[in-house]
Amino acid sequence: MNYKFKYGNDYLSIPLNTKAAELIYGEISPITDIEKEINHCLDNPIASQPFDEIFRRGDKVVIVTSDITRLWIKLDTFLPIVIKRLNNLGITDQDIVILMATGTHRSQTPEEHERIVGKEIYKRIKVIDHDCDNSEMVYVGETPRGTKVTVNKLVIDRKVILTGGIVHHLMSGFGGGRKSIVPGVASRETIAQNHLHALDPNAERSNPLIGVGKTFNNPLHLDMVDCCRLVGPDFLLNVVTDPKGNLAKFVAGHWLKAWEAGCNWADEKFGIPIEKQGDLVIASCGGYPKDMNLYQSTKALFNAALAVKPGGTILLLAQCPEGAGADEYFGWIKPLIAKTLDQELRKSFTIPGYVFYATVEIAKRNKVVLLSTIDPELLKPMGIIATTSLEEALKLAHIENSDQDIIVMPYGGNTVPLHN
Numbered sequence: 001m002n003y004k005f006k007y008g009n010d011y012l013s014i015p016l017n018t019k020a021a022e023l024i025y026g027e028i029s030p031i032t033d034i035e036k037e038i039n040h041c042l043d044n045p046i047a048s049q050p051f052d053e054i055f056r057r058g059d060k061v062v063i064v065t066s067d068i069t070r071l072w073i074k075l076d077t078f079l080p081i082v083i084k085r086l087n088n089l090g091i092t093d094q095d096i097v098i099l100m101a102t103g104t105h106r107s108q109t110p111e112e113h114e115r116i117v118g119k120e121i122y123k124r125i126k127v128i129d130h131d132c133d134n135s136e137m138v139y140v141g142e143t144p145r146g147t148k149v150t151v152n153k154l155v156i157d158r159k160v161i162l163t164g165g166i167v168h169h170l171m172s173g174f175g176g177g178r179k180s181i182v183p184g185v186a187s188r189e190t191i192a193q194n195h196l197h198a199l200d201p202n203a204e205r206s207n208p209l210i211g212v213g214k215t216f217n218n219p220l221h222l223d224m225v226d227c228c229r230l231v232g233p234d235f236l237l238n239v240v241t242d243p244k245g246n247l248a249k250f251v252a253g254h255w256l257k258a259w260e261a262g263c264n265w266a267d268e269k270f271g272i273p274i275e276k277q278g279d280l281v282i283a284s285c286g287g288y289p290k291d292m293n294l295y296q297s298t299k300a301l302f303n304a305a306l307a308v309k310p311g312g313t314i315l316l317l318a319q320c321p322e323g324a325g326a327d328e329y330f331g332w333i334k335p336l337i338a339k340t341l342d343q344e345l346r347k348s349f350t351i352p353g354y355v356f357y358a359t360v361e362i363a364k365r366n367k368v369v370l371l372s373t374i375d376p377e378l379l380k381p382m383g384i385i386a387t388t389s390l391e392e393a394l395k396l397a398h399i400e401n402s403d404q405d406i407i408v409m410p411y412g413g414n415t416v417p418l419h420n
Contacts, residue, residue: 003408006287007371008319012390014282016399020406023272023307023415030246037250038081041237045253046261054234055159057090060097062158064180064233066165067102067129068112073165073239074247076118082161082237083121098127099154101164101184104191104350107131128154132188143226145219147194150187151231160233162255166240166262168270168416170302170358171198171351173215176238177259178228186227194223195349204342206358212302213267213416228255240266243286243414271418277309279404280397283412284317290413291318293325294374295352298359300412305362307407307417313367315397316412320372326352333381336360359384369396 001019005012031037042051055061063082065075079098086096098117100108107129114122136153143149166176183191197220200207207219215221233255240249240262248269251262283304285291290300297318304314324330329352335344341360345353362368363383370379371393376386387393399406409415 003282003410005282005284005317005408005410007284007317008288008291008321012284012317014394014399016406017402018404018406020282020408021274021278023274023407023409023417024411025243025270025272025415028242028248028269030242030244030248031250034078034247035081038078038237038252039085041250041252042082042085045235045258046251047257048235048253051085051235051252052089055086055089055091058095059091060095060158061086061091061161062097062099062154063161063163064099064101064155064185065116065163066180066184067100067105068108068116069105070165071116072241072245073163074241074245075116075163076121077247078237078239078250079117079163080121082163083125093124096125097154097158098125099152099185100127100129101180102130102132103183103186104132104188130185132183132186132191135185137187140230143223143230145197145223145226147182147190147223147227149182149227149230150190151181152185155181155185155231155233160231160235162233162236162238164238166238166251166259166266168212168266168303170212170299171195171210171354172221172224173211173213173218174263174266176262177236177255178224181231181233182224182227190227192349194220194227195351195354196346197223198349198354199342199346206361212306213271213418215263225256238262240269243411267416267418270414271416273418274307274407275419276405277307277419278312278407279309280313280315280399280401281308281407281409282315282317282397282399283409285413286411288319291320293322294318294320294372295325295329295355297372297413298355300409301359301362301368303412303416304409305366306419307409308366310365311367313369313397314362315369315371315393315399317371320374323374326355328352329356330378332356333378337381356382369393
């Protein structure tokens with residue numbers, strides 16, 4: 001049987017001697033009338049007063065938005081509708097500020113601001129990047145887990161609307177929601193204290209309580225919630241997109257309850273129950289841009305790791321024309337070789353550093369074969385067997401073995417295997 005997988009802008013055909021279990025999300029209908037859907041959500045919010053009862057003439061409002069790394073949210077398609085509603089309530093453009101939740105990311109250019117919010121809104125509304133080192137900050141308290149929470153002063157002085165995108169997330173279970181506050185508009189120290197929950201406090205490994213789709217007892221997520229509670233945002237509007245980038249679902253209302261409803265919807269659509277794990281999992285990221293670099297492609301790897309038996313093989317198809325992606329990603333190879341990776345990450349925690357760390361962990365548990373354009377020598381220290389040849393990749397993965405259980409994931413970046 002032949003199975004087709006996207007690879008960059010092309011397709012690869014892989015013949016298998018046995019029928020594979022195919023994990024693929026169900027049909028998702030994109031939203032056809034965005035303005036109608038947004039207004040319905042604002043008028044009928046989850047666990048909240050309607051939008052028009054929360055905001056009124058004279059209010060100073062800050063809208064927290066994602067930065068250029070989350071351009072897939074397509075903020076420019078729905079932000080004007082929210083601002084129009086505020087204007088209709090008597091809140092002027094001068095009373096509104098857009099605050100980019102950059103976390104520890106770099107500052108953005110005016111051109112990038114315009115791309116994110118759209119030309120018209122960029123001309124009318126003040127757009128500010130949060131700077132985790134230099135923005136004017138306010139200390140708002142300490143969480144039960146000991147995180148000292150310092151955030152951008154704008155989210156304390158004004159009424160706060162959170163926007164963002166809900167997607168399965170390696171560390172916090174899901175993106176969106178409370179992440180707009182921490183890490184989004186928090187100080188570097190607050191972000192580091194929170195993110196250290198990704199590592200086991202008692203062993204050199206990831207915290208077993210965190211992971212893709214995990215929120216129950218996830219200390220990283222729960223600490224984020226406690227951080228956000230200290231700020232108490234007034235309203236939330238989050239979106240879920242389909243794998244093609246279409247807007248598929250909006251949730252609005254209470255900053256936690258509405259977000260949780262969006263997570264449940266995403267889990268229903270993208271979570272695929274599996275009866276048993278496979279000896280071999282063949283996963284494509286879903287083609288470009290999802291496999292534009294290794295940093296992005298690890299989303300498919302982490303999902304594939306949920307579908308494979310311990311000691312089994314993952315064949316990841318990710319073209320990676322831009323190489324590693326995040327500038328510092330391969331920089332963590334040096335402490336890996338020196339056997340100080342865990343120590344260095346705890347000392348100077350970064351998200352690319354943790355993604356690297358988690359990738360190495362998977363390569364220790366499973367045989368990982370990567371088909372990409374990256375120099376295979378670069379990946380050897382990570383324990384990844386890489387090749388630029390499809391024929392060689394298939395040999396390395398032993399796909400000719402008809403006695404093994406095989407699982408294929410044509411859209412691995414958007415498909416989350418669920419099992420007990």
